[in-house]
Amino acid sequence: MIVRRRLAAELPNGEVAHVATKPEFTDALKAGGWDLILSDYMLRTFHGLDALVLARELSPDIPFLFLSGMVGDEVAVESLKAGATDYVLKDRPARLVPAIQRALKEAEVLAKRRQDEKEMRRIQAELAESNRNLLRKNHEIQDFYHTLSHELKTPLTSAGEFISIVMDGLGGPVNKTQLEYLAIAKESCNQLRDCINDLLDATRLDTGKLTIDLKPVSLDELAHRVASSMKPAFAQKKISLTEKIAPNLPQIPLDEYRITQVINNLLNNGLKFSPAGGTIVLKVREAKTNPEWVEVSVSDSGCGIAKEHREHIFDRLYQVKAGDAATGQGLGLGLYLCRELVQLHGGNIWVESEPGRGSTFTFVLPKNQQVRWTNLLLVDDDPGMIDLLCESLNREFNVRTAGDGDEALEQMRRQMPDIVVLDLALPQRDGPAILEEIRRNWGPVPVIVFTGYTDGKLLNRALAFSPFTLVAKPCSPDTLLEAIRKVERSTDTAIWKKNHCGPASLQRN
């Protein structure tokens, strides 16, 4: 009664209800609507701690205060541990209301936070759901375009082939005019084929499925091949194609098919926009500004491109709309694909042009970036050492690492290295044992044993599986680097590379 009076006096807006037994309490909790529970610690019919357990179970968010005549820190601590919000002694009633107010405030903050967390979880779930939907859509788009391209190419194949069959005279004699007309039809089939392929590539780019496969290629030879294959088309339009290709360019890492596509596209564009009698120049050389890059440019003597078009010419679906019907051709994907493909190579593409004076499209590719010519397998159980070495080796080699023997052999199976750098002191299967395994399965792969002076016994065992190059630990990464370079230049490595090497050994990491 005392409590009620005090509460009524100090919390005039509060409503107070009173229960005395466990069933009453349970019903009240289930009915809900409470902001706070105030409980005696020692109840007549059941223990306060039971009430607390019940309250936490049924209404976990409602603050629960104990009011008790019992003295003792232990009881207080015990009740707080069990989840009570606060503990007020009956002999200090003045503390009751402030305690209640504080508990209510905390509950409010807590409720707000719970609400926020719930909202956050809801948003996260929504995001996850929409992410899943997008991924599914992505797949659907990809599938759709694959099906579409298949369905378009099948009739296109027979159309194009029958045209060729007739052109080749397999259906009887063909006169010159018919041949000319058929050539036009055949050319249209080829255009359609290119369109479908562009469409598919653009979809792959959109869905992140387009990847490039880098291998060392002579860009000068490749450019010449592309130019040669287009000679007939140029001759037909009476446009001259001049090749200015610097000899002896180094091989550079690129995806042959994709760069062929880029050069093809640029030459085709030049062809499309040049008037009969025009000239197109294909240049391949070391970039003027930076010897780290190789530069390919296609210059035409066409009408040029106005500045407002130049800014957008590599945009997806952008087309130069001009009165000339020829400019309306295509999907507006060609240059977009060129840019994306060049950028996938780590290169860059741009256009320079002056209206009325023709345009020059130039792209540059890095001479040495993703492809490391030599695959290195580094076996060491010290991750710090691996990190340190990788930092300097990564610039020159395609480095894979293994922390123990099993990993090393797994790596050997997955991608045959050109050179193995092997620490001898390894846990479980040690260096000599790995070397034995390597020699048994893969024979003469060049090995550099990288080991401390203290490993005399190990070294003796390893000698049974020589030859190998020995580099003593500790040494600076540069010393090891120098040793690897030396091994890389050796004839052993050259022979090994030649004999074991498939394209896999030249792929980037």
Place this chain on the structure above:
Amino acid sequence: MNGTKQILIVEDDTKIAAALAVRLNAAGYEVLTAPDGVQGLQLALDHRPDLIVMDIWMPVGLGLSVAQRLQNLGLGHIPIIVMTASKLAGLQQAAAEVGAVAFFEKPYNADELLKTIARTLKPDRAPPIHHDSKHSTRMAA
């Protein structure tokens, strides 16, 4: 046998099959055609052709599984050239794994196809390896 080589075309698109048949006939080959994998298998068993040109996506019996079944039936020595209009990644790899000697993407280059067939059928010659230039993976013969 009068020395004329026999080629089985397994292709569900009748128009492409016809185009192939015209080409191969004109090049002097005897041609059999089947519209699906199952009939292709039947014809292969009955006629034991010298070479098979096969599409991958067909209504009955995918080309690749036909290749596998041929092997199981002891006809694994017949060289198979695989063709597809699909650009799905990994098809060429899959074709190589079932032992196809060459892989062509549709629309195919008829000259290249005829050359590949001629090289494959030449006696005492290792089967050639053709790969459309757009595919860089080499095929295992």
